[in-house]
Amino acid sequence: MTPKHFKRYLVTSALPYANGPLHLGHLAGVYVPSDIYVRYLRQRGREVISICGSDEHGVPITLKARNEGISPQEVVNRYHELNKKAFRDFGISFDIYSRTSNRIHYETASEIFKTLYDKDVFVEKTSEQYYDEEAATFLADRYITGTCPHCGNPGAYGDQCEQCGTSLSPTDLINPVSTISGSQPVLKETRHWYLPLDRYEPWLRQWILEQHREWKPNVYGQCKSWLDQGLQPRAVSRDLDWGIPVPVENSEGKVLYVWFDAPIGYISATKELTPDWEKYWKDKETRLVHFIGKDNIVFHCIIFPTILKAEGSYILPDNVPANEFLNLENDKISTSRNWAVWLHEYLEDFPGKQDVLRYVLCANAPENKDNDFTWKDFQSRNNNELVAILGNFVNRTIVLTHKYFDGIVPEITALTGQDKAVLEEISTIASGVEQSLELFRFREAVQKAMDLARLGNKYLAETEPWKVIKTDAERVRTILNISLQITANLTLLLDPFLPFSMEKLRGFIQFEGRSWELIGTPDLLKAGHMLGKASLLFEKIEDEQIQAQLDKLMKNRTENGETEQLPAPKEEITFDDFTRMDLRSGTILEAEKVPKTKKLIKMVVDLGFEQRTIVSGIAEYYEAETLPGKKVTVLANLTPRTIRGIESKGMILLSENPEGTLHFVEPSAEAKNGAAIN
RNA sequence: GGCGAGGUAGCUCAGGUGGUUAGAGCGCAUGAUUCAUAAUCAUGAGGUCGGGAGUUCAAGUCUCCCUCUCGCUACCA
Numbered sequence: 001m002t003p004k005h006f007k008r009y010l011v012t013s014a015l016p017y018a019n020g021p022l023h024l025g026h027l028a029g030v031y032v033p034s035d036i037y038v039r040y041l042r043q044r045g046r047e048v049i050s051i052c053g054s055d056e057h058g059v060p061i062t063l064k065a066r067n068e069g070i071s072p073q074e075v076v077n078r079y080h081e082l083n084k085k086a087f088r089d090f091g092i093s094f095d096i097y098s099r100t101s102n103r104i105h106y107e108t109a110s111e112i113f114k115t116l117y118d119k120d121v122f123v124e125k126t127s128e129q130y131y132d133e134e135a136a137t138f139l140a141d142r143y144i145t146g147t148c149p150h151c152g153n154p155g156a157y158g159d160q161c162e163q164c165g166t167s168l169s170p171t172d173l174i175n176p177v178s179t180i181s182g183s184q185p186v187l188k189e190t191r192h193w194y195l196p197l198d199r200y201e202p203w204l205r206q207w208i209l210e211q212h213r214e215w216k217p218n219v220y221g222q223c224k225s226w227l228d229q230g231l232q233p234r235a236v237s238r239d240l241d242w243g244i245p246v247p248v249e250n251s252e253g254k255v256l257y258v259w260f261d262a263p264i265g266y267i268s269a270t271k272e273l274t275p276d277w278e279k280y281w282k283d284k285e286t287r288l289v290h291f292i293g294k295d296n297i298v299f300h301c302i303i304f305p306t307i308l309k310a311e312g313s314y315i316l317p318d319n320v321p322a323n324e325f326l327n328l329e330n331d332k333i334s335t336s337r338n339w340a341v342w343l344h345e346y347l348e349d350f351p352g353k354q355d356v357l358r359y360v361l362c363a364n365a366p367e368n369k370d371n372d373f374t375w376k377d378f379q380s381r382n383n384n385e386l387v388a389i390l391g392n393f394v395n396r397t398i399v400l401t402h403k404y405f406d407g408i409v410p411e412i413t414a415l416t417g418q419d420k421a422v423l424e425e426i427s428t429i430a431s432g433v434e435q436s437l438e439l440f441r442f443r444e445a446v447q448k449a450m451d452l453a454r455l456g457n458k459y460l461a462e463t464e465p466w467k468v469i470k471t472d473a474e475r476v477r478t479i480l481n482i483s484l485q486i487t488a489n490l491t492l493l494l495d496p497f498l499p500f501s502m503e504k505l506r507g508f509i510q511f512e513g514r515s516w517e518l519i520g521t522p523d524l525l526k527a528g529h530m531l532g533k534a535s536l537l538f539e540k541i542e543d544e545q546i547q548a549q550l551d552k553l554m555k556n557r558t559e560n561g562e563t564e565q566l567p568a569p570k571e572e573i574t575f576d577d578f579t580r581m582d583l584r585s586g587t588i589l590e591a592e593k594v595p596k597t598k599k600l601i602k603m604v605v606d607l608g609f610e611q612r613t614i615v616s617g618i619a620e621y622y623e624a625e626t627l628p629g630k631k632v633t634v635l636a637n638l639t640p641r642t643i644r645g646i647e648s649k650g651m652i653l654l655s656e657n658p659e660g661t662l663h664f665v666e667p668s669a670e671a672k673n674g675a676a677i678n
Numbered sequence: 679g680g681c682g683a684g685g686u687a688g689c690u691c692a693g694g695u696g697g698u699u700a701g702a703g704c705g706c707a708u709g710a711u712u713c714a715u716a717a718u719c720a721u722g723a724g725g726u727c728g729g730g731a732g733u734u735c736a737a738g739u740c741u742c743c744c745u746c747u748c749g750c751u752a753c754c755a
Contacts, residue, residue: 217682217684218683220682221681221682222682222749222750223682225682225750226682228680229681295749324749363703368683370683370749372690377690377704383715384705387715388715388718389717395717397714399714403713404713441692444692447691450703460714461710461718462719466713467712540715594753594754599753
């Protein structure tokens, strides 16, 4: 639990995927916590490096490139630079921000693959996958479209139908079409290498479930869930032309699967940073910590450690403080719906306020469960905490010092019991912050750190220097000296959280100290020291600014919202096509939920000429008991299909709203059972 | 359906190994104060700790059942 036995720290932050810009969810979940952590460690003088970079391989990038008519490299170049700049702008202090399209990464990933290959770690398997004969290439799932077997959407992708949300495999699609050439793909055998996670399961159980019980509950639980469900071998290669070529013979057209090479990017980046990289990756006295979001838990807790373990010479992560997700104004952040706050846009609207966002995201970080970011909360934390508590204390201290002592730190004349208690309290607060940080409890840490500013305000309120000055100027010297010491200590204590503001504050008081170990020192500022020029540390955020952000979000929502969610018009058909469908009016006689399913209801429907058993996935929208007597439209000549052991003869027609709710298409009351619909 | 994570004051959250009147911040009310960006300080009101049963001298904290939210997974128009 206590990290004392570690000599040095290797901190990694999830490599952002280089096919889009960063939003505040990324910052809150991964980069703000990791940056606070490494800044704190540096300040303590610990040996630490912070590693990050762009993850630049994988199918989505090739798709984006294809859509825009540019090369994958151009896509990743664009977002690598954009995201690198966003991190820099927000003071995320990586020691290196690398990228997985670098040569050194190709070498590192290839080497590790080779090592595992030579050790016979992989299993080779042949399977059938779609192949585009015109383009002479295997097709990734996303490159295949076809008709969804479930909802009939003709534009479903090979991995998922975006209309009904079902996840698919390419062979499920009806009439599959290659999006590359438009031709009909054929199934062809292909050979791939698999990482046999199942063989490492006993070891993983031991290592995680026994030896890392201290991991956060959400992380530990997620791992347990995966382990209990049983691990399967996972393909480490793919047929694709964008990525790291599989470094063995007879592997033309095959690259490493992006999940295999991405985490190795941490290693390559370390190599790029320092020739001394091995002491970080191979010395047991290094503490490896991965900061990630919850979507990455399986890769960092199960797959990557398995790779490292199989390789044999690397250390394993000591902790993986994964955060949950941040919602935005009560809704999931969504890139495709443009429901997000983009980092570069934030800085345009709130220039110079990166610390405000860092603060709010830390204080409200989704550490244990999904959390909600609202602009109103952003405003109130800024106005009530940063401005009113921290900024205000600093300001009143500096203003009083200028007013009474011309900006020169006055000397201590005599210490009262209260003065001593306040000075001692500084160290107590600091050690509380330390404890929280060591346990990755960042929201608690920042809360505790702010207590020092609260203490300062309380001290001023109780000692009332503005009153005492009229009767006892000597006493005021001590009071302001102590207030200034608190201010100087604040610059140290809050620096990991608010680096820009503390830099500014150091300028206000002309203080140079940086070391964490100085915290608690009662004379950081010597008597006679001249303060610098000061201004306001934080400013209020007005309602109009908040409303503008809300309006911007709502505008985006209506623009790419509901209308685009409606399915695209289908291609024209003939009357003949239509008449092939035998649509009938019917009435539900019986209905019961199919046991052990979430969505299925089994119904008996009266079609006049006969009674049919039909299974339908509507249990999430209708109670079985309410259904008997309901009139429905039935597609009567659909090929029967056995679902959960029940033969379903026909299909009940339902309308589906953009948000996914289902509603019966009901014939009017006069329609008799079995009446044809045409 | 299976697995996992959650459901604690109006809001956001803390609550090692069960033990006196369940905590913090914000919000709210009242009072004090004016050095300060009408900021600050003090006091107070507010909780059947999702519901039920059980173990125990004693449960927010352990066991079981139920319920709601989120994630993964299965099944599925």
